[in-house]
Amino acid sequence: MIRKKILLYLLVFLCIEGGLFTLLFWGKQRAEQRYVESVLIHHQGEYDANLASFARLARFTAQEIFMRPEVVAIFAQAAKANGQERDRLRQAMYTRLLPSYDNLTQEYFRQVHYHFADGTSFLRMHLPERFADDLFASRPSVRIANTEKRQVEGFEVGRDYHAFRHIFPLQKEGNHLGTVEVSEPFFVISKALRQIYREEYFLILKESLLQESLTPQGLKNYVASSLVAGYLQENADLAGASGGYLDSDLIARINKPLRAKISGKLEAGKPFAQSVLLDGQDYLVIFLPVVEIGGQVAGFLVSYGGDLPLTSLRHGYLLAQLLVTLLLVLLFALHLRDTRKIDGQLGFQRQLLEGIPLPICLKDRAGIMLSCNQAFAEMSRLPREKIIGQLNASLIDPQVAEQQQALDKKVIDSGKKQQEEVHISYPDGSSRDLLVVKAPFVDEDGRVAGIIGSSVDITGQKKYAAELQQAHAELDQIFNTAANGMRVVDLSDRVIRANQTFCALVGLTEQEVVGRKCYETFSGPACQTERCPRARIMQGALRLEVEAVKYLPSGRKLDCLVTSTPYYGANGQLIGIIEDFKDITHYKELEQRLREIAITDELTGLFNRRGFLTLAEKQLGNGLRAEHDMFLIFADLDNMKEINDTLGHETGDLALATAAAILRTTFRQADILARLGGDEFAVFISCKPGTDSEQAIVSRLEANIAQENRDGKRPFPVAISFGVVRFNEGETLGQLMIRADVLMYDSKLRSKLSKNEERAKQG
Incomplete structure (x- = not known):
């Protein structure tokens, strides 16, 4: 009868265990999927923001340098000239622009290129000796910009290289003359991205597209991708891409299991992420499609980074599995206590206790040890024969023993589970922190016959909690000593936190700032409008950085660089925004002075x-x-x-x-x-x-x-x-x-x- 009951209980245990493990695994997969999706969105946003920043820089540079009236005047003369006169104008234009071009190419741009309205190349600043070739067939961006007479921006593969291109129409007295092109290479984009995410970035391009667009000489600038067949990488990108965060040998090891997982996803031409587990460490590889001006996917921006959250999710799942197993085992043990024969019950309990890695002990109502497992003996640092039949007072420190007797009395009097933390010191000077859980077990008549106790070593958890508290204190100190003024605003425009720098900036105390509407203490023209950072972030913006005029409570005007980012709660829900204010009034005044000097x-x-x-x-x-x-x-x-x-x-x-x-x-x-x-x-x-x-x-x-x-x-x-x-x-x-x-x-x-x-x- 007892054997049948044991088999029945074991079957129920396995069914429940299997169901719970299935639910936990499903929850883990969902959590990993949501996390990867959020990382993918952040990477896409930063990539788009960087492209937008370089586009603004290109427009500013073109207007201030390469589209100045005197430059356009030379270009207009060249459009009407030919032969030696056109060569003379080309040289004059090259000489005038060379100092500015040299400064820009050291940090930002790869080339500056002027084209006539019919697509003929007039001047390549990087190759002034090459000109007069027709670009309409090989460069759709040049053809679109000249035929539609509008600005064209985007990624494009040329004859020798690829680049992110910005092409601007040139006009004089209402007549379209041609276009000027400013372009930046990928390694400039990757350098900017590495300042945001400490990862390695590569650009892989479809080999078929490059063979179709590049000249034989241009193909020599590319090598086969080590990640996947059918894609190439530019030599210049490989030479300047590494930030030293992951070495090349590690990336090669990551690529090995990655190849088989991504080939089908690359063909879809959509953003995706793929995790790789290597030596117990998770690595997340992000793939963002790079679309040519014509609309086709030219390749992918690939980023490699170590990912601790994924590792934590996996470890959390394993810990949850262990705790579920322990809980079910405990329940299983408690269901067997109504067995009529105590010897058989104790024998089973001994086997059960030995299978549990947690320290477990059984005591009668008087507090005498009836049984314990090997884990309990190791925790007590005594052989099992010196534990059985003893009271707590003879096994542990008298003060701790008195504390445990009081807990035992609560369990017996209430008939319910009790728990508390205990600090145990050993003769060798070491100590441990334990979470002791005790529950009653009853005889066949339903009366409390004794206590089953277990303990979990929480020394590491307490240490982690102390470190976490210290980290919070350090973060508070960093927040309050930050060089820029910072405040946190909820979705109702109420300030819920402000650092000391912000309070000093506005000339108010923290008590005068926190709890008030943000526009009451530091207002600006965008406040309570659709241009308000809070309103824009609620509409989906991930990060805003703008120059804005703000007014102090005294009425004095400040020019500020304002950076606004979403503020999420623990469940990932948007609960407000974080604003960073940098006073740039002095720089704006200096800029005005420099403009006047010019x-x-x-x-x-x-x-x-x-x-x-x-x-x-x-x-x-x-x-x-x-x-x-x-x-x-x-x-x-x-x-x-x-x-x-x-x-x-x-x-x-x-x-x-x-x-x-x-x-x-x-x-x-x-x-x-x-x-x-x-x-x-x-x-x-x-x-x-x-x-x-x-x-x-x-x-x-x-x-x-x-x-x-x-x-x-x-x-x-x-x-x-x-x-x-x-x-x-x-x-x-x-x-x-x-x-x-x-x-x-x-x-x-x-x-x-x-x-x-x-x-x-x-x-």
């Missing part, structure tokens, strides 16, 4: 040629809308060479400064005054109709020049030739400058002839 002539304090062209063009547009009269004056010092040759260049600089002072005296502060270069000056005037004229301007200038010469404070006479023209409807600024320049040179010629006649009369 358009100002250092000697005279007037605008330089760049400043004049920029502001005069803007003033011309404003004047046309306001229907103002507009005048342009070109002026030139007549005796500049004579002053430099006879009185020295310092006096020449004084003459230029004197001319600038006369112009400031003659014209209004609203007029645009500039030194175009050397001894040439220009003034652009916009005024209400009828308030000024060419003759009035000439009279004022001549009067102020005469007054300067009458004062006689300079070791030279001031002689200025100038031409004054009125703007005619339909003219451009360039045409106006040509007319003024012609009149000025006519004036200079007349002045020179007049001086020669006077000298002839005197001679």
Whole structure:
């Protein structure tokens, strides 16, 4: 009968054990899948964000350097020229752009390439000797940008290399001239990604695509991928890709089991991740498709990284399996206690106890040890024969024994399971922390016959808890001593945490910040709008980094670099955002100062040629809308060479400064005054109709020049030739400058002839 009952219990045990193990395994698989999906989303977001950052940098660089008006002017002339004249313009353009190009290619870009509207290559900055080839057949991006006359950006394989390309249309006076291309290689992208994730990055490209697009010489720049057949990698990527986080031998070992798992997934052309278990360590390999401008998948961005969370999930599953097994074994033991024959029951209990790795003991109501397993004997550091028949007081420290007797009494009085933590010290000075669990067992009449006790060594867990508490303290210290102001805002815009740097930034205490709405203590134009970081993150944004104007409670304005990221709870639910504020007011002021320096002539304090062209063009547009009269004056010092040759260049600089002072005296502060270069000056005037004229301007200038010469404070006479023209409807600024320049040179010629006649009369 007892044997049949044992077999029945064993069958039930195995069924329950199998069901629970199945549920645990399913839960583990689901947890791993959700985790991998979240990692994949984060990697895709960072990859897209990096591409967007480089696109912004390319647009800024193209506008500020490679699409400047003087560069476009040379390109426009070259579009109309041919032969030697076109070669001369190509060389002039190359010489002008080379310093900027060299600086950019050291860190960011691979090449800059100009193409005419018909797809003909005009200038490759990286290969200036190669030009005049037709790119429409091999470069869809160039064809689209020129035929549709729009900006084109994306990944593309060229004749010799692949790159992330940015192609911008070039126009002059409304006419499409062609395009300029700025591109960056993959190893620049991977370098930026490694600053976010400490992983190894590679770009594998389809061999069929490369063979179709690359020249035989270009194919020599690629080698077969060590990961999967049918894909190639660029030599330059392999040379500059490693960050030293995983060595090449380890990556080769990861690739070996990875190959068989990914071939079908690569054909699908979608993002995916694959984990590899190697030497007890999980590695996660991410595959993100790289799509060409034409829409086809060209290859994959592959990242390798060690992954501790996956290892923790697996270990957690194993621990859960162990605990379930222990629980079922304990339940199994308790169900057998109603066996009529105590000897048979105790025999079974001994076998059961020996099969459990946890220390287990049995005591009667008086606290005398009836039985224990080997694990309990090892924990007590006594042989089993010296344990059986003894009380706690004779086995362990009296204080601990008294604590255990009190726990035994609770179990017997309540008839329920009890537990508590116990610290045990050994004679050799070592000690352990245990979680002691005790439960009653009853006789056949249902009365409490004794106690079954088990213990779990929680020394490591307590140590981990202490370390975790220390880590929290350290994180709090790092949070409060961070160089930038940081705050955490919930989904109702209420501040739930702020560091000391943020409180110092806004001039409030932590109590005055926490609990209030975020826009009450540090507001800005985007607050309570759709542009608010909290609103954008709730709509799906993963990370935002913007420059924003913020206002302190005092009303003072700050320019800040604001970084906003989602703040998730323990269950992965979005509960708010984390905002990081860096005060960049000083940098913005410095940037404004540098901008002013870039358009100002250092000697005279007037605008330089760049400043004049920029502001005069803007003033011309404003004047046309306001229907103002507009005048342009070109002026030139007549005796500049004579002053430099006879009185020295310092006096020449004084003459230029004197001319600038006369112009400031003659014209209004609203007029645009500039030194175009050397001894040439220009003034652009916009005024209400009828308030000024060419003759009035000439009279004022001549009067102020005469007054300067009458004062006689300079070791030279001031002689200025100038031409004054009125703007005619339909003219451009360039045409106006040509007319003024012609009149000025006519004036200079007349002045020179007049001086020669006077000298002839005197001679």
